[in-house]
Amino acid sequence: MIYQRDIATKCKFLLGQWKENLNLTNYEITKFExxxxxxxxxxxxxxxxxxxxxxxxxxxxGKSSLLNALIEKQIFPTDIINGNTKTSKSYKWDERFQGLNKVELIDSPGIDEINNSNKEKINFNSVLDTDLILYVIDSDITRVDMNSIEDLLRHNKPILIVLNRCDQWNRRETKLILSSVHRKLSFCKQKVKIALVSSSPRKAKIKPDGTIRSVKTIPKVDILKNELKDIIDQSGDFFLCINTLRIADRLYNLLKENRLLKKKKEAQNLIGRYATLKASGVALNPFLMIDLITGLAFDSSLIIQLSKLYGLEVGGPTARQLVKRLSFQNSLLGGVQIGIQITLNILKQIMIFAAPLTGGLSLAPTAPIAIAQAALAIHATKLIGRLAAYKFLMGTSRNDGRPRLMLNYLLKNNSDFRIMIGDFKFLTSSTEKNKNYLLP
Ligand SMILES: Nc1nc2c(ncn2[C@@H]2O[C@H](COP(=O)(O)OP(=O)(O)OP(=O)(O)O)[C@@H](O)[C@H]2O)c(=O)[nH]1
Ligand SMILES: [Mg+2]
Incomplete structure (x- = not known):
């Protein structure tokens, strides 16, 4: 169990180790700059x-208005004269937070539903880079909001939903909006907490001449502000870790995909060579146990060689573990392969032992058996090579400090946050691209 105070130190240490072991080539440093x-x-x-x-x-x-209300200063332009926010702007929050030296608030342009441009993507990416997101709505959630929220969750972003303009709704209307928002976000594991605020409320005022004017009144954001300060105090470094691991995980995936693709041909050749060697060993060897032991040794050694080829260091014990796991998960590699090999071997041995009695005639059918054994060994080796490459892509062992494993660990052990945190595997799986083209 990692304690809150240790998270940042531990995360930094593990990431440092992981980064050192990446052994980046100059090409990769340029490509993924x-x-x-x-x-x-x-x-x-x-x-x-x-x-x-x-x-x-x-x-x-009301995004800019919300930030202004939180810091109690008019830093971010909001009104009609200043126009809407066109570029990101940041401001250091003038408050002290436990375990943090600085908290920066960043205003960003809104999602433009009409001109969905490239700028939109740049804006989304810069929002992704921040550690915690206040997702502001001013009425029920729209399709655009849903897409955006799903995108953020898919990237494991911690977000807090804030319903602004509450001065415009009465209690019943607010209740209706809330229940609709909850319904639309019901795919989330825990009930989403929605903060209610009025960042820049207005009130109708009757002037002496009888005309009605709307005037600004005092913002109501105190509950959110206290809650936010609480969350930052308790989990500030946790958010920093999640974001760092998220970026590290993206880099690792890009790197692995690139290595798998670049080395595909070499991997195929390597697997081919191993398959031939293993086939001749298994088929010629008349003693069953030696066949099986050689098979396991061959497969483990293939995995080690493959990992070296991809520049992903996998040691002997991990390789053997992986062979066992793959054999367990894939029936053709495990029990069935062994079962078929045993049957074929028994047949082969009976024929070999019967050779003196049959004047050598019984040796003739051992050839097709040996061929069948060889074919099976070749198939199994190719399969194990491909599956191993797939495991390299998706992550293999539990204790090598890989970003995704650390990220999952942190998210799993901190599920009690009052915010929505990604762990929405179904969202990822439904959009996961087919990666078969990368495999040898
Ligand atoms: N009645 C009412 N009006 C609000 C509230 N919050 C913001 N407004 C008004 O809504 C308008 C837009 O507010 P902004 O804060 O500029 O909105 P924004 O989301 O930053 O806008 P963009 O930067 O263009 O995306 C302004 O005229 C605000 O005065 C609120 O709580 N109640
Ligand atoms: Mg704005």
């Missing part, structure tokens, strides 16, 4: 304990 820079920037934030919180949501829902 952006993600590497992003990771360094985030690791730097983790070291300096600087948290970034951003707002996200549709145009005009």
């Amino acid at each position: 952006d993600t590497l820079n992003q990771l360094d920037f985030q690791i730097n934030k983790l070291e300096k304990k600087e948290l970034q919180i951003s707002v996200h949501g549709r145009v005009g829902v």
Whole structure:
């Protein structure tokens, strides 16, 4: 169990180890420069304990007003004269937080439902880089909101939903909006907490001449502000870790995919060579146990060689473990293969032992048996090579400090957050691209 205080130190240490073992080539350093820079920037934030919180949501829902209300200053432009937010802007929150040196609030342009441009993507990516997101809505959730929230969750972003403009709804209307939002977000594991605020409330005022004007009144964001401060105090470094691991995980996936694709041909040749060697060993060897032991040794050694080829270090014990796991998961590699090999071997041995009695005639059918055994060995080796490559892509062992494993561990052991945190495997699986083309 990692204690809250240790999280950042432990995460930094494991990531440092992991990064060192990546053995990046110059080509990879150039190709993945952006993600590497992003990771360094985030690791730097983790070291300096600087948290970034951003707002996200549709145009005009009150994102800038919310930030102004939280800091009690008019820093971010909101009104009609200043126009809506066009570029991101940040401001250091003037409050002290436990275990953090700085908390930055970042305003960003709204999601433009009409002009869905490239700018939108850039905006989304910069929001993704921040550690905690206040997702602002000003009425029921729309399709655009849903897509955006799902995207954020898919990226394991911690988000807090904030319903703004509550001054415009009466109690019954607010209740209706809330129940609809909850219904739409019911795919989340835990009931989503929605903060109710009025960042820049207005009130109708009758002027002496009888005309009605709407005037600004005092913002109501105190409950959210206290809650947010609480969350940052308790989990600030946790958010920093999640974001760092998320970026590290993305880099690792890009790297693995690139290595698998670049080395596909070499991997195929390597598997081919092993398959031939194993086939001749298994087919010629008349003693069953030696066949099976050689098979296991061959497969483990193939996995070690494959991991070296991909630049992903896998030691002997991990390789043997992987062979066993693969054999257990895949019937053709495990029991069935052994069963068929045993049957074929018994047949072969009976024929070999019967050779003197039959004047050598019984040796003739051992050839097709040996061929069948060889074919099975070749097939099994190719399968194990392919499955091993797939495991490399998806992650193999539990204790090598890989970002995804650390991320899952942290998310699993911190499920009691009052915010929505990704762990929505169905979202990932439904959009997971088919990666078969990368496999040897
Ligand atoms: N009645 C009412 N009006 C609000 C509230 N919050 C914001 N507004 C008004 O809504 C308008 C838009 O507010 P902004 O804060 O600029 O909205 P935004 O989401 O930052 O807009 P973009 O940057 O364009 O995406 C302004 O005129 C605000 O005064 C609120 O709680 N109640
Ligand atoms: Mg704005």
